[in-house]
Amino acid sequence: MPSSEDLFKQIIAHAKEYGYIFPSSEIYDGLSAVYDYGQYGVELKNNIKQYWWRAMVQYHENIVGIDSAIFMHPTIWKASGHVDAFNDPLIDNKDSKKRYRADVLIEDFIQKLEEKIEKEIEKAKKKFENFDEEFFCKTNPNILRNKEKIDSVNNRFAALMNETDLAGIKSLIEELEIACPVSGTKNWTDVRQFNLMFATQMGSVAEGADTIYLRPETAQGIFVNFLNVYKTGRMKIPFGIAQIGKAFRNEIVARQFIFRMREFEQMEMQFFVRPGEEIKWFEYWKTERKKWHLSLGISENDYRFHDHDKLAHYANAATDIEFRFPFGFKELEGIHSRTDFDLSQHEQYSGKKLRYFDPETNESYVPFVIETSIGVDRMFLAVLSHAYTEESLPDGSTRVVLKIPAQIAPIKAAVLPLVKKDGLPEKAREIVEILKPKMMCQYDEKDAIGRRYRRQDAIGTPYCITVDNQTLEDDTVTIRERDSMLQKRVVIGEILRELC
Ligand code: ATP
Numbered sequence: 138m139p140s141s142e143d144l145f146k147q148i149i150a151h152a153k154e155y156g157y158i159f160p161s162s163e164i165y166d167g168l169s170a171v172y173d174y175g176q177y178g179v180e181l182k183n184n185i186k187q188y189w190w191r192a193m194v195q196y197h198e199n200i201v202g203i204d205s206a207i208f209m210h211p212t213i214w215k216a217s218g219h220v221d222a223f224n225d226p227l228i229d230n231k232d233s234k235k236r237y238r239a240d241v242l243i244e245d246f247i248q249k250l251e252e253k254i255e256k257e258i259e260k261a262k263k264k265f266e267n268f269d270e271e272f273f274c275k276t277n278p279n280i281l282r283n284k285e286k287i288d289s290v291n292n293r294f295a296a297l298m299n300e301t302d303l304a305g306i307k308s309l310i311e312e313l314e315i316a317c318p319v320s321g322t323k324n325w326t327d328v329r330q331f332n333l334m335f336a337t338q339m340g341s342v343a344e345g346a347d348t349i350y351l352r353p354e355t356a357q358g359i360f361v362n363f364l365n366v367y368k369t370g371r372m373k374i375p376f377g378i379a380q381i382g383k384a385f386r387n388e389i390v391a392r393q394f395i396f397r398m399r400e401f402e403q404m405e406m407q408f409f410v411r412p413g414e415e416i417k418w419f420e421y422w423k424t425e426r427k428k429w430h431l432s433l434g435i436s437e438n439d440y441r442f443h444d445h446d447k448l449a450h451y452a453n454a455a456t457d458i459e460f461r462f463p464f465g466f467k468e469l470e471g472i473h474s475r476t477d478f479d480l481s482q483h484e485q486y487s488g489k490k491l492r493y494f495d496p497e498t499n500e501s502y503v504p505f506v507i508e509t510s511i512g513v514d515r516m517f518l519a520v521l522s523h524a525y526t527e528e529s530l531p532d533g534s535t536r537v538v539l540k541i542p543a544q545i546a547p548i549k550a551a552v553l554p555l556v557k558k559d560g561l562p563e564k565a566r567e568i569v570e571i572l573k574p575k576m577m578c579q580y581d582e583k584d585a586i587g588r589r590y591r592r593q594d595a596i597g598t599p600y601c602i603t604v605d606n607q608t609l610e611d612d613t614v615t616i617r618e619r620d621s622m623l624q625k626r627v628v629i630g631e632i633l634r635e636l637c
Contacts, residue, residue, distance in 0.1 A: 141463045141464060141465075142463075142464075144463050144525075145394075145463040145464060145522070147525070147527075148463065148521060148522050148525045149394055151525060151537065151539075151595070152178070152521060155177060155539075155595055155596055156175035156176045156177045156178065156596075157174070157175055157177050157178040157181070157521065158172050158173070158174055158175060158178050158394075158395060159172065159173045159174075159175055160172060160173075161173050169391060169399070170388060170391030170392075170397065170398050170399045171398060171399055171400055172394075172395055172398060172514075177547040177548070177596055177597075178517075178547075180547030180548070180577060181517060181520070181521075181541065181545060181546070181547045182402075182513060182514075182517055184544070184545035184546070184547070185513060185516050185517060185520065185545055186381050186402075186404065186513060188433075188544060188545055189381070189404045189429070189511070189516075190202065190379070190381065190404075192429050192432075193377070193379045193404075193406050193509075194379050197377065199372070199373070199375065199376040199377060200376065200377035200378070200379055200406065200408075201366060201370055201372070201376075201377075201378060201379070202378070202379045202380060202381075203358070203359065203362055203366060203378055203379075203380050204380065204381075204382065205355070205358025205359070205361075205362060205380060205382070206358070207351060207352050207382070207383060207385075208339065208349055208351075208352075209349070209350075209352060209357065209358065209361070210349075210361075211347060211348060211349050211350065212486050212487075213357050213361060213483070213486075214334065214350050214353075214357070215486065216479075216482040216483050216485070216486035216487075217357050217360075217479060217482060218450055218451065218482070219334060219350075219353060220332075220334070222450060223332060223333050223334055223353060224330040224331055224332050224333065225238050225240070225330075225331050225333060225388075225389055226238065226239040226240055226303060226306055226328045226329070226330060226331075227239065227328070227329055227330075227331045227389045228242070228307065228310065228325050228326055228327075228328045228329075229325070229326040230317035230319065230320055230322065230324060230325060230326075231322075231324040231325070231326060232317065232320035232322045232324050233317050233319035233320035233322075235317060235319050235320075236389055236390060237317075237389075237390055238389050238390050239303075239306050239307070239310060239328045240294075240298065240306070241390065242310055242315050243290065243294050243306070243309060243310065243313070243315070246290065246313050246315055247287055247290055247291060247294075248465055248466075250283045250286055250287050250290075251287065252465070253279075253283055254274075254280050254283050254284065257277065257279055257280055258270060258273065258274070258280075261273055261277075290309070290313065291446060292446070293309060294306075294309065294446075294447075295446035295447045297309060298447045299447050301330075303327065303328040303329070303330070304327070304328070306328050307325060307327055307328045310325060311323065311325070331387075331389055332387075333353060333386040333387050333388065333389075334350045334351070334353050334385075334386070334387065335350065335351040335385050335386075335387055335399075336348050336349070336350055337349060337350075337351065351385035352382075352383075352384055352385065353384055353385060353386050354384050354403060354405070354510070355380045355381070355382045355383075355384055355403045355405045356405050356407060356479070356508060356510065357479070358380060358382070359378045359379075359380055359405065359407045360407065360479045360480060360483055360491075360506075361483060362378070363378070363409070363480060363491055364489070364491055366378050367409075367493060372409075373496075374409055374410060374411060374493055374495060374504060375408060375409060375410045375411070375414075375418060376408070376409055377406050377407060377408040377409070378406070378407050378409075379404070379405070379406040380404075380405055380406075381402065381403070381404045381405075381513070382402065382403065383400060383401070383402050383403075384400075384401055384402070384403050385399065385400050385401075386399060386401075387399060393464065394518065395514040395515070395517060395518050396462065396464075396467065396514075396515060396518055398514055401512055401513070401514045401515075402512065402513035402514060403510060403511070403512055403513065404510075404511050404512075404513055404516075405508065405509065405510045405511075406508070406509045406510075407475075407506050407507075407508050408422065408506065408507040408508070408509075409493065409504035409505070409506055410504060410505050410506070410507065411495070411502075411504070411505070412477065412502060412503075412504070412505045413505075414505070415453070415454075415474045415476070415505040415506075415507060416453075416454060416474065418474075418507045419454050419472065419474040419507050422472055422507050422509050423442065423456060423472055426458060426470060426472060426509050426511075427440065427442075427458065430458065430469075430470075433520070433542045433544070433545070434542050435519075435520075435523050435542075438461075439460060439461040439523065440458060440459065440460055440461075440469075441458075441459050441466060442456050442457070442458060442459070443456065443457045443459050443466075443468070444456045445457070449473065450478070451473075451475045451476060451478035451479060452473045452474055452475055452476065452478075453474050453476050454473070454474040455471065455472065455473045455474065456471075456472050457469070457470065457471050457472075458470040458471075458472070458511075460515075460519045462518065462519065462522055463522050468515075469511065469512070469515050469516065469519055470509065470510065470511035470512075470515075470516075471508070471509075471510045471511075472507070472508070472509050472510075473507070473508045473510070474505070474506075474507055474508075475505075475506040475507070475508050476505055476506070477503040477504065477505050477506070479506065480503045480504065480506070481503050484503065491503060520541060520542070520545065521539070521541075523540075524539040524540045524541045524542075524597060525537070525539060526538050526539075526540055536591055536594050536595075537594065537595050538594040538595065538597070538619060538620070539594070539595065539596065539597030540597070540619070540620055541597040541599075543599040543600075546597050546598060546599050547577060547596065547597065547598075548577050548578065548579050548593075548596060548597075548598045549572075549576040549577055549578060549598070549599060549600065549636060550572055550576060550578045550579075550598065550599070550600040550601070550602055550636055551578065551579045551580075551581055551589070551593045551598050551600070551601045551602070552565045552566075552568050552569050552572070552578060552579070552580050552581075552602045552604065553565065553580075553581055553582070553586060553589050553601055553602065553603050553604065554582050554603075554604045555586055555603055555604060555605040555606070557582050559606065559609070560609060561604050561605065561606070561608070561609070562582055564604050564608055564609065565580060565582070565602075565604040566580065568602060568604065568614065568629060568632065571629070571632070571633065572632070572633070572636075575633060575637065576636065576637075579593075579598070581593075586603065589601070590617065590622075593619070594619055597619070598619060599618065599619045599620075600616055600617065600618060600619065600635075600636055601616070601617040601619075602614050602615070602616055602617075602632060603615045603617065603624075607626075608629075611628075612628055612629050612630075613626045613627060613628050613629070614626070614627060614629060614632065615627075616632070616635055616636075
């Protein structure tokens with residue numbers, strides 16, 4: 138088994154070799170934390186977006202979508218708090234000159250302690266029959282010590298972050314003896330705040346131009362359109378507005394491939410509810426969103442909720458859905474109860490009333506909001522890293538296969554004539570014509586059939602349809618299923634039913 142670091146490197150290399158993800162501007166040596174999606178990557182990305190859109194908009198009568206502009210009035214970011222508070226605490230190591238997010242250094246420290254606990258449990262599981270995990274955790278001195286440490290660091294860290302106590306955060310890093318992974322030293326600078334928004338100028342003359350920002354989240358585009366959608370859509374509370382679009386953050390540290398990018402895409406939904414009912418809906422969306430993830434067939438063990446100790450300035454409840462990436466459990470999606478903060482702020486800054494008239498209570502009020510927010514690229518990485526599998530086969534050979542859920546695989550079926558003669562290519566082309574209107578499919582006649590199967594495995598194509606001499610006699614083909622590699626013979630007229 139490769140180490141998790143090697144595995145992650147293999148996934149990145151595979152993504153490039155098979156046309157999923159390329160570094161941006163590669164012929165100019167790339168641009169840090171910016172990536173391009175290749176021919177299969179764009180298909181997978183589009184399928185993920187469609188899978189989300191269907192679940193959120195198509196399946197919910199009370200959720201509609203919008204597509205707002207990336208450029209927005211600069212006052213929006215003042216009202217939302219991003220100009221003053223969208224900061225990350227950064228710290229430099231004086232020896233390596235490497236820059237880190239101070240909060241991430243502490244989070245990684247906590248994660249290492251959690252991993253120690255997990256290892257201890259795994260070891261004991263193997264050693265004892267009838268293992269009682271709860272009893273073991275309550276009595277093992279190492280686990281108790283580490284748990285106590287985690288709680289105490291978590292509490293102090295949450296308090297320091299809440300008070301934006303930068304000196305306190307530095308002291309905590311020193312006290313925990315956190316060393317720079319590159320230089321190995323603890324020679325740190327002070328912690329400073331760094332605003333993550335990209336600013337640019339709008340207007341033709343620089344002097345007279347206004348500073349505007351590339352949006353750091355899509356959510357504000359929804360809030361400022363609340364009234365438009367509510368009125369024109371005749372929406373009744375509770376209702377939601379969904380949006381998929383680009384967001385930009387000048388991330389301090391961006392070393393984890395498409396996990397943390399400077400230009401990325403979000404799928405966000407803001408759900409407007411009666412004040413006082415927000416926690417009920419927060420719980421509802423926690424359950425719904427988890428169901429969505431599990432509907433892709435990824436194991437429940439790869440997901441966990443992480444409730445926030447430190448709440449953002451706008452939230453009264455928040456949780457992350459974390460996924461087991463190759464580098465550990467990390468945030469994949471955020472679910473936040475944002476209170477009436479955003480709409481109230483926009484009321485105040487714009488001078489326009491952003492209220493809902495509730496015909497059931499005869500009252501006008503600023504609705505409360507539950508947000509679900511997931512990064513397309515992080516979801517892509519979750520799917521890709523979960524799908525990547527190296528397998529030893531019974532005949533002694535190995536294969537690399539991307540076990541991407543069939544619903545979102547870039548190419549659903551490949552049609553392969555067994556040989557390049559005897560009328561098989563023509564027959565295969567006829568089948569492509571039948572499938573094309575319904576799904577992405579690919580025709581391939583190059584190389585021996587075994588190599589072509591391997592190529593489709595590496596791309597993640599769930600089905601290979603092979604046309605052989607028998608096809609010409611009785612109009613049947615074989616369908617090979619990617620994960621089991623089992624083949625069955627099917628009449629051409631039945632292929633669509635088999636695959637859909
Ligand atoms: P993190 O703590 O990892 O920086 P965040 O809490 O700032 O993330 P949110 O502001 O809640 O993230 O954004 C919602 C979602 O957008 C995240 O769950 C993640 O999937 C995605 N996302 C945020 N920042 C990035 C980024 N730099 N690159 C890729 N996806 C991102």
